[in-house]
Amino acid sequence: DTEVTQTPKHLVMGMTNKKSLKCEQHMGHRAMYWYKQKAKKPPELMFVYSYEKLSINESVPSRFSPECPNSSLLNLHLHALQPEDSALYLCASSQGTGNTQYFGPGTRLTVL
Amino acid sequence: EDQVTQSPEALRLQEGESSSLNCSYTVSGLRGLFWYRQDPGKGPEFLFTLYSAGEEKEKERLKATLTKKESFLHITAPKPEDSATYLCAVRDNYGQNFVFGPGTRLSVLP
Numbered sequence: 453d454t455e456v457t458q459t460p461k462h463l464v465m466g467m468t469n470k471k472s473l474k475c476e477q478h479m480g481h482r483a484m485y486w487y488k489q490k491a492k493k494p495p496e497l498m499f500v501y502s503y504e505k506l507s508i509n510e511s512v513p514s515r516f517s518p519e520c521p522n523s524s525l526l527n528l529h530l531h532a533l534q535p536e537d538s539a540l541y542l543c544a545s546s547q548g549t550g551n552t553q554y555f556g557p558g559t560r561l562t563v564l
Numbered sequence: 565e566d567q568v569t570q571s572p573e574a575l576r577l578q579e580g581e582s583s584s585l586n587c588s589y590t591v592s593g594l595r596g597l598f599w600y601r602q603d604p605g606k607g608p609e610f611l612f613t614l615y616s617a618g619e620e621k622e623k624e625r626l627k628a629t630l631t632k633k634e635s636f637l638h639i640t641a642p643k644p645e646d647s648a649t650y651l652c653a654v655r656d657n658y659g660q661n662f663v664f665g666p667g668t669r670l671s672v673l674p
Contacts, residue, residue: 493666550660
């Protein structure tokens with residue numbers, strides 16, 4: 453089973469809202485990732501967690517706040533976003549960093 | 565700095581018309597090359613991982629090959645359901661991250 457699940461599938465939020473994206477995997481993977489993808493562009497890495505610790509933050513604005521409560525769950529907390537943050541947000545996991553990554557279906561985020 | 569390019573940017577094929585997609589890379593010691601398929605609005609679906617030059621992998625109508633400078637994704641007798649964007653990514657000796665190419669948008673017409 454190589455399934456990564458993400459909720460919600462779609463999210464519309466105003467610039468003053470606070471919301472969270474959730475990601476879950478039950479493959480025993482120890483690395484989890486958040487990516488942002490704009491239309492017709494490849495995924496762009498935001499954060500990497502390895503063994504539940506943040507190992508990479510690709511200079512992402514503080515309005516995006518990741519959290520890894522345990523080895524199966526990954527959250528992305530959103531606050532005071534801008535319209536240009538509208539995108540497909542993808543979660544991925546891998547056995548370890550650098551191994552094959554398996555992606556979830558994504559959350560389509562629209563910021564009004 | 566690692567670089568990945570893909571060609572063509574877009575490709576239209578008739579059903580049954582075989583072709584190849586290219587992924588060219590420049591990395592400091594390749595530790596893996598990864599192919600994904602992505603349908604619009606969905607997450608990338610893993611296809612293949614290749615580790616060393618000369619390696620080949622197959623899955624249904626798809627075959628991936630690897631040389632020291634590039635990888636090819638060969639599509640034999642494609643069907644309309646093969647229409648998608650195909651992404652390749654590389655991992656080098658030093659980084660934990662994947663570097664993605666821009667993708668090839670494939671359309672297979674019935």
